[in-house]
Every structure is written in C-alpha cells, then in structure tokens.
Amino acid sequence: MSKERRRRREWCATDNDDWQTPEEREKLKEISRQLRPPAKFIWMGIIGIHLSVVGTWVISYYTVRAIFNRTHPELGWPIWKQILTIELSFLLMYAIIKFAHVFVRPLRRQMDWFFHLIGAMKQLSKGNFDVKFKANPKYMGQFGPLVTTFNEMASELSQMERMRQEFISNVSHEFQSPLTSIAGFAKALQAGDLPDATKHHYLDIIETESKRLSRLSDNLLKLTSLESKHHPFEPKKYRLDRQLRHLILLCEPLWQEKDIEMDVDLPEVTIVADEDLISQVWINLLHNSIKFTPKGGTVGVRLTTSGPLVHALVYNNGPDISSEALPHLFERFFKEDKSRERERGGSGLGLSIVQKIVDMHDGEIAASNRPQGGAQFAVSLPASSTSSS
Template structure:
C-alpha cells in the first residue's frame, strides 16, 4: 500500500514530467509557426552569399578548395553537376535520398526550400536532422556551368556543446525537482502523521494530545478542530464514566437499605412497630428505584433521537391544571399555595412528553419549597408560548446553575436539596424541550426561590 508521502512525491513528479512534455510540445509548435521560416531565410541568405562570392571572385579559386573552406566554417555542402554527379564538402549528410526532379529544378535556376518543407515527427528536431532534404538548394555557376549547391549549417558542430549543456540542465532540473519534492512532501505529510498518531492515542483512550495549532492554513484548522474533538470526546467519556458510577450508586443505595431492613424483619429482631417503619422505608426505596428506571429508559429513548414526536393539538392550560390536581396531595401536605395564571392556549406538541416536563418541574418546586411557601405557574403567548414555574424555595447557588441540566447533577448537596431525587429530572426536561425546538432558562437566588421559563414554538 502506497503511503501518502509516496503518493505526493509521485504526483508532483508526474506533474513535473507532464509540464515538461507540454512545454516541449508548445516550444516545438512555436518553432514550427514562428522560427522555422525565419531559420530558412537566414540559411538562404548564407547560401546566396556563398554563391555570390564564388561567382564574383577574381582569384579563380577552384570550386573544391572554395567549398572546403566554407565547409570548415561548420557547414555541410553538397554540389551536383549537370551529369547528376554529387560531391560533398564537410561532414557527410545522414541521407542523400533526394528526388531527381528537385535537383533538376535547382540546375534550371530555381531555389529549393527544403527546411520549410521538411517534415519531422517532432517539429524542432527537424532543425538538427542533417538530411539532404533538410537543406537549401541554390544554383551556382562553376566554370560557366550551372550546378546545384545544397547548403545547411553543421548543427552538431555549431551547437553540439549547447545541446549537451541543455541536456544536463534539463536532467539536473528534473532530478533536483524530485529531490526538493521529496523533501517538501515530508513537511506536508508530517502534520498528517501527527494527526494519525493522535488518532491512535484517542482510540486508546488517551486524550492529552499536542498538535501544531499555530499554523494559519487548512492543516492548522484541522489540528484545532481535532483538538476540540478530542476535548469533546474526553468530556463525553468522562460523562459516560460518571453516568455509570452515578447509576451504580443510585441503584446500590436503595438496594442496600432494602436488603438490610428485609434481613432485620426476617430475623424478627425488631418490634412490630419498627417492622412497619422498615416496610415503609422499603416501599419508598422501591419507588425510588422504579422512578430511576423510568427516567433512565426515557433518557435512553430520547438520546437515540429516534423518538418520533406524536404531535397533536391540545389545551396546554388544561394539561397543566391536570398536573396540579394529580400532585395535590404532595403540595397540600406541605401547606403550599399554588397561584395559577393560565389563559386558554392551544399548542401542537407531543402531549405525553410535555406532561412529563410539567410534572418534573412541579415536583421539583414542591420538593424544594418550604412549608407554607408559594408556587406560581403562568402561561402566555407572544411570538412563542411562554410557560413559567416560579417558587419561593431554597434556591440554587449561581455557580451551579450552568450544570443543573447535567445528568445526575445534584445541586446544593450540603443542604440535601436533592434528597430522594435521582438527578435525572431536569435532564429529561431539557431533552424534551430541545426535541420540541424550544428553550429553557433558569434564574435563582439562594433562600428566595427559583424560576424556570420555557419557550415553545407557537403554531396555530
């Protein structure tokens, strides 16, 4: 399996190779369109100058000697007489295959434009191909006879060293590019390797990871998001462990009481009056266990968010009054006064879940309001439906308000505020309100009371 590092290096190398090929093709195209004719014009001028100087020379130098001197200046020459006999001067051409009609046309005084007409698979390579077809043919008068002179520069001698230089330049450029790509790809992959190691640490349950958060690029953003994810996972893992611990504690405490009192009753080591008290405690502890299991089952169902809200239209004010009547025994026992301000309001929501919300809030208010205290319940419609539960109870410390909706969180333990509770009631309330796309706010002052405000979307 190829690593990301190898993939990046190969990708950049392939890009460099493709870029080189494309650049080479464009340079060939530029030579074919712009430079080829210009190159031919220059060679034609040189060939015409060679012919002119010989024909107008006063020293009657033999043509062989003259053309050899020209060839020594890095030219390849080929002279054909009227008998179609050819003589080369300078280095040999790679091929002397040339149509006789072309030679004859030059002998008749015409010019052969071989460079512009020469075809090659790669345009610019035609400039270097020393083929007789890739030359300029002009007529030249030798001893009163018109002969055909074919001329082309000896590119190998004129530019041979430069070809080597350019080859070395291109080769080194490609190799150095590969080396630099390999080095810089390592810098690119390094933070990803760190993320991989961090992922393995998180998978092993270790959330204390250190990443480069100071980068101002996508990898820096990824590192910051990854650290936030690690913090969230740690918090979630801590909550899970705390949840298991709290559930175990909440179940173990009543079970221990039930087992102890049951054993005392069975051994008949207590009086009938004490046995009756113990049975009453067992009944209460059983009720706590039952309530705890119901709350846990409801939270589990709500957490899956697969709970389908069975929305229906119903009278919200009537539902809250029904909850007040159902809990009448609890608040009458403490001589509490309930003040209701509930105008007729129709809401479209899940009737059963909202009933659980009002029940939990009212039971909390009853539990934490001293004897002869007052509980206020009101409802109103603005842009939303506002339901308020306010009591004159013991209140909640301000520093604990952000945590009261956490599962098993029991505020004000020193005042035994959560006595007989499971710490799940407000978590259930918050979850149900969230499912209804609503909001819940709480304000509280110690020894003055607590107020919960619930906002629900209002739909006709």
C-alpha cells in the same frame, strides 16, 4: 539529538516516543507506497533533470562565450574557459535546485505531518482521546482546517469520554445506595426479635428505597430513549392552559398536604407540540416546586405569549438556589444537597429530562431566583413547534 529528530518529535501527535507499533509503521510505509507517484511522472522527473543539466550548460556556454567575445575575442576557447563554463553550469543548477526546494520543502513537510496525523488517528481509534496533533502553521497550507478540526474532534471525544465515565460512576452510585439500604434492613429483619414498630419502620424504608430504584430505572430509560432520537414525537395542536390546569389538579394531594397556595394565571393559549412529552415537563417542574416549598407556602404557574413564543413560569417561595448550583441544575444526577434529595426521593434526572424535552421542541428553559425569594423556572416554546432534534 539532531535537528531533524527534534523536528519530528515536535510534530509528533503524542508526547511519548513509543507512539507507533511496528505494525503501524508498516502500514504507514504501505500507505506511502500507495501515494508514490505513477511511473510516468517519475520518468518525466528524470527527463526534466537531464534537460535542466543540458539547459544550464547551454546557458553557461553561451554566456561565457558572449562575455569573452565582447571583451577578449583574441583569447579563443582555452581549457580554463570550458572549466569556467562547467562551474557556471553547476552554479546555475544549484540555484535552480534551491529555487525548487523553496516550493518542494513545504510539500515534504506537509507529507511528513500528514503521516503523523494518520498515526494520531490510530491512537484516537484505540481510545486515546487525549491525543493532540501539533504542526507548524507555516507549513499546514490548505490542510490547516483539517488539523484544527482533528484537534477539536479529539477534545470533544475526550470530554464525551469523561462524561460517559462520570455517568457510569453516578449510575453505579445511585443504584448502590438503595441496594445497600435494602440489603441492610432485610438482614436486620432476619434477626427476628424486633419490636413490631421497628419492623414496620424497616419495611417502610425498604419500600421507599425500592420505589426510588424503580423511579431511577424509569428515568434512565426515559432519558436514554429521548437521547436516542428514536423516541416517538407526535406534535399536535392543543390548549396548553387546559393541560396545565389538569396537571395542577392531579397534583392536588401533594400541595394540599402541605397547605400550599396555588397562584395560577393561565390565559387561553394554543400550542403545537407533543402533548405527552410536554406534560412530563410540567409534572417534573410542579413536583420540584411543591417538594421545595415550605408548608403554607406558594407555588405559581403563569402563561404569557410574545409573538411566536409561549412563555411558562413555574415558581415557589421556598429556599433560593445557590449560585454554585444554578449552572449545574440541568446536569444528570446533579443534586444541590445530596442527603436532602435522597430523603425526598430525588434521582437528579428530572431536570435533565425536562431540558431534553424542551430542546426537542426547539425551546429554552432557564432557572433563576426570584427577587422576593424562591426559585423559578422559565420555559419558552415556539407556538408551532414541529422539531424533534
């Protein structure tokens, strides 16, 4: 394999030889024709070449003449002097070409990998997000940021594609599981000769799985709407402490059923935010805390302020969150214990929705374990948030 071919393969954007179809090569040739310099520049180049030939011959002629007139004026102008003049002219022409090549060669290299970059973009447009453009930094020049940005874009698109496929796989799995249960128990009920207690048990399971499907659909729609950047966002001034007290009272049947003690410290705090969206944050965090708190345990809600920020802390004295799960809590469909979550009716989307709403308000949310045991979620919001990004 020639050096030129190895060089081209090294700059090639993909690892396989068949990285261009004949149609793409024709398109690249068409682009090359479009990038061809105008005729006036071509004529200027031809004239420049002729002027260079004449100029080098004139310089060589007077150089040879001056040297021999100074050293051996009696020799005259024999044929070998003319040959020497021609040789010197060719030598000067060669030196000029090599000197020009120093400047032209990087440009040719840039054009070469520029066409390969177009081929890589074609691969990217066809869904090949694993494409990576390789080029020698020595010849990238002002196009260096373009190559770097292209590789970063391809890497981000590849990651997004993997997340999309994983999301579709998770959605399919989450829907398939309750549908399988519903179908199985419905078929069992068709058998007929079942005790009434068993029938009621099967019907309860079908009802539970149907509700889980409904919640999953609602959460998916809500998350999609929030991420579309077209979700209604109407910030207004209101009392955050009053909102939290109201939501805690709404959850009273849940924490009274488990005999949970509510540790509440809510000083008067005013905030500018979308009240409906922020209420979804507290509902999800409260339900999570109550769900994982043992019977007779404690769930706490605290409000503090520091400068322009409002800090809310929701905690419980239930089990700690594992160190492996902490970095992934806010990912879609993530469940630390999938079997327990399914029994509790969780979909793995609640905390993703919470994080998206907090992000829309330019806030931050973090999960951690308390030193005395249990999990806690800390939410920080600007007191006058007006963002919806």
